[in-house]
Amino acid sequence: MLVIDDVKNALLSKYPHLNLDKVVFEPCRHHELGDLSTNAVMVLKKQGDFESFIVDFLTNHPIVETVNTTKGFINIRLKKEFWVEILKNILKDGELKPHLEGQGKTINVEYVSVNPTGPLHIGHARNAVFGDMIASLFDYFGYHVTREYYVNDAGGQIDALVSSVQLRIKELNQHPITDKDFSADMYRGTYLIPVAEKVQQEKPTHLKSFIVERMMEAISHDLKDLGIHIDTFTSEQNILNQGYLEKAFKILHERGDLYHGVLPPPKGHDGDWEEREQLLFKSTTYGDDTDRPLQKHDGTWTYFAGDVAYHLYKISRHYDVLIDVFGADHAGHILKLQSAVHAMSGGNTPLHIRTCQMVNFLDQGVPLRMSKRAGNFVTLRDLIERIGKDPIRFMMASRHPSTTFDFDFEKVVEKTKENHLFYIQYAHARICSVLKRAKSHGIEPLFHEHLLSDDDVFLIKMMYDFSRQMVLSLKHLEPHRICQYLYDLATHFHQFWEKNRLLNVDEPVITQHRLAVVVGVQKIIQRAFKVLKIDPLDEL
Numbered sequence: 432m433l434v435i436d437d438v439k440n441a442l443l444s445k446y447p448h449l450n451l452d453k454v455v456f457e458p459c460r461h462h463e464l465g466d467l468s469t470n471a472v473m474v475l476k477k478q479g480d481f482e483s484f485i486v487d488f489l490t491n492h493p494i495v496e497t498v499n500t501t502k503g504f505i506n507i508r509l510k511k512e513f514w515v516e517i518l519k520n521i522l523k524d525g526e527l528k529p530h531l532e533g534q535g536k537t538i539n540v541e542y543v544s545v546n547p548t549g550p551l552h553i554g555h556a557r558n559a560v561f562g563d564m565i566a567s568l569f570d571y572f573g574y575h576v577t578r579e580y581y582v583n584d585a586g587g588q589i590d591a592l593v594s595s596v597q598l599r600i601k602e603l604n605q606h607p608i609t610d611k612d613f614s615a616d617m618y619r620g621t622y623l624i625p626v627a628e629k630v631q632q633e634k635p636t637h638l639k640s641f642i643v644e645r646m647m648e649a650i651s652h653d654l655k656d657l658g659i660h661i662d663t664f665t666s667e668q669n670i671l672n673q674g675y676l677e678k679a680f681k682i683l684h685e686r687g688d689l690y691h692g693v694l695p696p697p698k699g700h701d702g703d704w705e706e707r708e709q710l711l712f713k714s715t716t717y718g719d720d721t722d723r724p725l726q727k728h729d730g731t732w733t734y735f736a737g738d739v740a741y742h743l744y745k746i747s748r749h750y751d752v753l754i755d756v757f758g759a760d761h762a763g764h765i766l767k768l769q770s771a772v773h774a775m776s777g778g779n780t781p782l783h784i785r786t787c788q789m790v791n792f793l794d795q796g797v798p799l800r801m802s803k804r805a806g807n808f809v810t811l812r813d814l815i816e817r818i819g820k821d822p823i824r825f826m827m828a829s830r831h832p833s834t835t836f837d838f839d840f841e842k843v844v845e846k847t848k849e850n851h852l853f854y855i856q857y858a859h860a861r862i863c864s865v866l867k868r869a870k871s872h873g874i875e876p877l878f879h880e881h882l883l884s885d886d887d888v889f890l891i892k893m894m895y896d897f898s899r900q901m902v903l904s905l906k907h908l909e910p911h912r913i914c915q916y917l918y919d920l921a922t923h924f925h926q927f928w929e930k931n932r933l934l935n936v937d938e939p940v941i942t943q944h945r946l947a948v949v950v951g952v953q954k955i956i957q958r959a960f961k962v963l964k965i966d967p968l969d970e971l
Contacts, residue, residue, distance in 0.1 A: 433494070434456075434467065434489075434492060434494065434495065434507065434509065435456045435467075435469075437488075437492065438456075438469070438471070438485060438488060438489065439451050439454065441484075441488050442471075442481065442484070442485070445484070446478075446479070446481070448478075449475065449478055450478065451471075451475075453470075453474040454469065454470065454471045454474055454475065455469065455470055456468070456469045457469075457899075458892065458896055459506055462889075464499065464501060464506040465497065465498075465499065465506035465507050465508040466507060466508050466509045466892060467506070467507045467509070468504045468505065468506045468507070469485075469504065469505050469507070470503070470504060471485055471505060472485065472500070472503055472504070472505060473503045473504075482500070482505070485505060486498055486500070486505060489505070489507055494509055494510050494512065494513045495507055495508070495509060495510070496508045496509060496510045511883055511888065514883070514887075514888045514891045514892070514895075515880050515883060517891055517894070517895050518878060518887075518891050518894070518947070518948065518951050519878065521894055521951040521954055521955065522878060522947060522950060522951060522954070525954045525957070525958055526897065526898070526954065526955060526958045527894075527895065527897065527898045529571065529572060529898055529901060529902070530572075531572055531573030532572055532573065533569060533572045533573040533574030533575075534573045534574075535575075536574050536575065536751045536752070537574065537575045537576075537577070537749070537750045537751050537752075538566075538569045538574045538575070538576050538577070538750060538751065538752050538753075538754065539576075539577045539579055539745055539748070539750040539752070539753050539754065540562055540565055540566040540569070540576060540577070540578055540579065540754045540756070541562075541579040541580070541581055541745075541753075541754070541755050541756065542558055542559060542561070542562020542563065542565075542566075542578070542579075542580070542755075542756035543555065543558060543559045543562060543580050543650075543654065543659075543661075543756075544580055544581040544582075544583070545650065546583045546588055546589075547582060547583070547584060547589075547592075547643050547646035547647050547650065548588055548589070548591070548592045548618055548646070549618060549620055549622060549646070549808075550622055550646075550649050550650065550653065550810045550811070550812065551650055551653045551654070551810065551811040551812075552808040552809060552810050552811060553790075553792055553799075553808075553809045553810070553811055553813075553814045553838075554789070554790070554792075554808075555811060556657070556790070556811055556814065556823055556827055557787045557788075557790050557827045557832075558756055558757070558758055558787045559654060559657060559659055559811075559827075560657070560659075560823065560824050560827035560828055561756055561785070561787050561827060561828060561832055561910070562578075562756035563578070563658070563659045563964070564824075564828050564910040564962070564963060564964075565754060565756065565785070565908055565910065566578050567910075567962045567963070567964065568901070568904055568905045568908075568910060568962065569905070570962075571901065571905075571962050572901075572905055577662050577663055577750070578659075578660065578661050578662045578663070579661065579662065579663045579664075579665060579745075580661045580663070580664045580665070581665050581667065581741060582643070582647060582664055582665060582666050582667060583667050584639075584640075584643045584666050584667055584668045585667045585668040585671055585737075586667075586737075587616065588616075589639060589643065590639075591614075591616045591617050591618065592618060592623075592642060592643075592646075593638060593639050593642055594614075594617055595613070595617045595618040595619070595623055596623050596626055596627050596630060596638075596642050597627075598612055598613065598617070599623045599624050599626070599627035600627045600630060600631060602624075602627075603624070603627055603628065603631060620808075622810075626642060626645045626646070629641075629645055630642070647664065651664075653810075653811045653812050653815070656812075656815050656820065657811065657815060657820055657823065657824065658820050658824060658964040658965075665741070665744070667737060667741065670740055670741055670744050671737070671740065673744075675740040675741070675743050675744050675747075676732060676736060676737070676739075676740040678740075678743060679736075679739045679740050679743040679771075679775060680725070682743070682774075682775050683712060683725075683739075683771075683774060683775065686774060687713075688712055688713045688716065688774050689710060689711065689712060689713070689725070690710075690711055690713065691708050691709070691710055691711070692708065692709070692711050692722070693706045693707065693708055693709070694709070694711070694721065694722065694724065695721075707727075707728040708728060709724040709725075709726060709727055709728055710724065710725050710726035711723065711724055711725065712724075712725050712739075712767075712770075712771065712774075714766070714767050714770035714771065714774075715770075716770070716774075717769070717770035717773045717774055718766060718769070718770060719766040719767050719769075719770045720766065723735055723767045723770075725739065735764075735767060738764070738768060738771075739768075739771045739775075742768060742771060742772050742775070742782070743775050746772065746775055746776045746780050750780065751780075752780075752781050752782075752783065753772065753780060753781070753782045753783070754782075754783045754784070754785070754908070755768070755782065755783075755784045755785070756784075756785050756786075756787065757784060757785070757786045757787070758786065758787060758789075759786050759787060759788045759789060761786065762786050764784075765784045765786070768782065768784065769782050769784065783908065785832055785908055786832065786833070787832045788832065788833060788834060788835045789835055790827070790835065790836060790837075790838050791835060791836070791837045791838065792809070792837075792838050792840075793837055793838065793839040793840065794809075794839075794840050795840075795841065796839070814840075817840065818840060818843060818844050819844075820965075821852065821965045821966060822843045822844055822852055823843075824963060824964060824965055825851070825852040825914060825963065825965060826838055826843050826852070828910045828911055828913075828914055828963060829851060829852075829911050829914040829915070830911055831909065831911050832909075832911075846971070851914065851917075851918045852965075853971075854918060854921050854922070854925075855917045855918060855920075855921045855956060856967065856968045856971060857921070857925075857971060858920075858921040858924045858925060858952065858956065859953060859956045859957075859967045859968060859969075860968050860969060860970050860971045861924075861925075861928060862924075862949050862950070862952060862953040863953070863969040863970065864969075864970065865933050865934050865946065865949070866946060866950070866953075868934055869933075869934050869942060869946055872934075872936045874934075874936070874939050874942050874943060874946070875943065875946075876943060876946035876947040876950045877943035877944065877946075877947055878943075878944060878947035878948070879940060879943065879944040879947075882940070882941060882944040886927055886930060886931055887945075887948050889923065889927075890923055890924065890927050890948060890949075890951075890952065891948070891951065893919065893920045893923045893952075894920070894951050894952060894955050896916065897916065897920075897955050897958075897959065900912050900913060900916040901913070901962075910962075910963070913959055913962065913963060914963070916959070917956060917959055920952060920955065920956070921956075924949065924952050927948075927949070928949075931945055932945075933945050933946060933949065934946075
């Protein structure tokens with residue numbers, strides 16, 4: 432990004448007061464206008480008129496060929512020597528080396544965190560993959576990342592789980608059970624039978640913790656086969672035992688952020704509302720739309736109080752940034768949790784929260800309906816065994832997390848251009864195939880600068896955009912940008928393939944050159960797939 436940095440440094444050198452945060456350089460949408468386009472003139476207009484300065488600077492820049500302005504944008508065409516160096520760097524390093532902005536910084540990414548009352552089902556896949564790819568992005572930029580899973584092993588749901596296992600133990604001991612034996616909050620799934628068998632075999636002293644451990648073993652195994660390794664499993668019960676609830680209460684009390692009061696009826700509430708005094712957190716002080724109860728009128732702690740205690744535990748571990756990934760049904764928790772973290776950390780620990788919308792699963796075009804308590808659901812294990820890790824990871828990451836989409840079991844493995852993962856894998860496999868065939872003729876890739884064509888440059892421009900897309904993906908916590916970029920790169924490659932003969936044994940020099948160009952594409956796909964934890968295929 433040499434030109435971009437040079438322009439910004441030149442502006443700040445002469446005008447140090449300038450705010451350049453909104454100045455961006457992007458590939459020109461209309462290639463006939465140039466290679467790069469910047470909005471600098473428009474976004475800096477309120478700070479002054481800098482068009483002449485920027486145009487003059489670019490015109491005299493050693494790697495800029497032409498400069499023109501269109502509708503407030505400055506368009507730049509770069510010399511071919513620039514694209515030569517870009518390809519050389521990609522061939523040498525496998526990518527354009529990013530600025531490792533995260534060196535020395537620590538990040539905690541908490542995701543999945545499904546209650547250990549059953550195996551992971553397909554509805555958990557999006558949160559799991561999205562959180563894992565966010566963590567991988569931070570890894571890519573040099574951060575020290577902790578991947579964390581919060582185990583909700585305290586409360587009524589775990590008690591209901593234990594009762595459900597005990598009922599299965601009775602069944603194993605020849606005591607018939609029926610649906611009537613299960614209360615409304617118990618779990619009917621047959622997945623608890625193997626757990627009951629282990630209880631029978633090992634006769635644990637601490638039944639509840641033993642059952643939770645068995646459930647978490649199964650969850651961890653499924654996550655591993657989805658390409659996810661969790662660094663830390665944090666127990667809710669252990670946090671409570673260590674007194675973090677009381678510690679959080681003390682901190683907020685000493686800050687003057689707690690009071691006893693009565694909340695107004697919820698918005699839209701049109702029935703009877705009983706006003707009850709509760710212990711409230713002044714979350715409105717920190718940007719929330721209402722204060723939040725930590726303790727009910729009967730003295731019991733709210734669910735939110737447990738979350739506050741857990742986040743104090745994370746704050747105590749001194750991460751530079753905390754990131755939570757929730758399901759869309761937890762969107763209402765965002766402001767209150769961010770307010771609590773701001774209060775308890777004195778504003779020193781930022782908390783970013785992302786939510787993932789639901790996915791509509793289709794099997795042979797028929798929507799699936801699932802319920803963990805009823806025991807009728809498709810497990811993540813079933814999905815992995817049916818279609819494999821990579822289609823799941825790609826599909827779950829390929830859409831903005833705020834959008835819903837259909838996940839059709841058949842379509843995600845179709846070998847068509849509409850299946851984006853296949854189309855990218857097809858590009859990689861094509862490159863591997865032609866390299867193998869060329870090698871059998873004694874021809875190896877070798878870049879020849881004097882043979883650089885317009886088609887080559889067009890493809891190199893797409894490779895060059897990889898770094899920008901990675902930066903944007905990290906900045907906005909949006910890994911779907913990588914998936915879309917790879918599809919665009921694959922599309923450009925396939926067009927290049929159809930237009931240019933890559934293997935011609937009668938013209939070994941031009942063959943060497945074109946192979947070198949597509950090796951650049953191969954390396955970018957491999958690097959991006961490493962971040963996505965998807966395996967590039969050498970053949971299809």
